[in-house]
Amino acid sequence: MIGVYDYTVILTYLSMISGCTGIIISMTGMGHPYVGALFLMFSGLCDAFDGRVARAKKNRTPLEKAFGVQIDSLSDLIAFGVLPAAIGVAMLRVSTRFSDRPYWMTETKYVWYPILLVAIAVAYILAGLIRLAYFNATEEQRNEEAAIKGSQYFTGLPITTASLVFPLILILHYFIGFDFSIVYFITLLVLAVLFLSSFKMKKPGKAGIMIQVVIGVVEFVIIVCILVASIPNMPAFFLVK
Numbered sequence: 001m002i003g004v005y006d007y008t009v010i011l012t013y014l015s016m017i018s019g020c021t022g023i024i025i026s027m028t029g030m031g032h033p034y035v036g037a038l039f040l041m042f043s044g045l046c047d048a049f050d051g052r053v054a055r056a057k058k059n060r061t062p063l064e065k066a067f068g069v070q071i072d073s074l075s076d077l078i079a080f081g082v083l084p085a086a087i088g089v090a091m092l093r094v095s096t097r098f099s100d101r102p103y104w105m106t107e108t109k110y111v112w113y114p115i116l117l118v119a120i121a122v123a124y125i126l127a128g129l130i131r132l133a134y135f136n137a138t139e140e141q142r143n144e145e146a147a148i149k150g151s152q153y154f155t156g157l158p159i160t161t162a163s164l165v166f167p168l169i170l171i172l173h174y175f176i177g178f179d180f181s182i183v184y185f186i187t188l189l190v191l192a193v194l195f196l197s198s199f200k201m202k203k204p205g206k207a208g209i210m211i212q213v214v215i216g217v218v219e220f221v222i223i224v225c226i227l228v229a230s231i232p233n234m235p236a237f238f239l240v241k
Contacts, residue, residue: 004067008057011050012068012075015043019079026083026090033090034174034223036083037167041220043079044163047072048209069139073132080162081128085121087166088188091173091181092117117185120192127192128159152203157194164212165191167219174226 022039026032054060054068092114135142135155142152169187173180204212 004064004071006057006064008054008060008064009050009068009071011046011053012071015046015050015079016071016075018043018046019075019083022083023078023086026086033087034170034227036087036090037170037223038220040079040083040087040163041167041216041223043075043083044160044216045213047076047079047160047163048213069136073136076159077125077128077132080159081125081132084162084166085125085188087170088121088181088184089118091170091184117181120185120189124188124192127195131156131159131195153200154203155200156197157191157201159195162191164215164219167216167223171219171222171226 018039022036025039026036050072165187169180169184
């Protein structure tokens with residue numbers, strides 16, 4: 001059987017499975033973008049540690065290393081590229097309080113609005129694809145530069161940032177009581193540009209990663225609380241109109 005199945009890729013596989021599940025749950029009639037966001041954050045948690053777990057195996061073969069690089073990028077495209085876009089499109093079918101259709105869905109003159117937002121979602125996925133493919137193609141060059149300079153930097157914004165940014169927008173969407181659909185898609189567009197930008201930012205160390213994990217856990221708990229608080233209205237909450 002082809003592929004690698006040891007512990008070095010388990011977290012990456014879990015991230016991909018979580019991303020696919022989130023996409024399906026966000027887009028189906030009985031799903032909801034807030035549930036999809038939980039899977040987005042779980043994928044982010046897996047991604048935070050998959051590299052460290054893989055590097056813990058000291059006798060990895062060249063095949064295992066190359067496979068790990070490729071599978072990580074493919075997983076990231078699903079979890080942090082397609083899933084955030086799917087959550088955004090799902091938001092177009094729900095209102096701030098999950099009961100009435102947004103105003104633009106009842107007015108034919110606003111037909112251009114969802115088309116524009118879907119185009120932004122597609123552009124976001126394309127930007128993520130280009131970013132991940134570029135860094136796969138330059139893997140050896142970047143490793144050589146890191147060995148010489150003694151430090152590593154991100155070029156542009158990491159695609160995994162999506163796991164913290166978009167849940168925050170959903171939280172604001174719920175508590176502020178304003179339809180944040182347009183804000184969500186503007187953020188998709190901004191992040192797409194940042195993915196392809198050439199600015200440098202230093203990779204976080206252990207402390208930075210733990211801070212990100214704590215922020216993600218807090219966001220996860222808040223969204224779970226939102227879902228629990230909506231249990232009395234669960235049919236209306238989950239039925240995407």
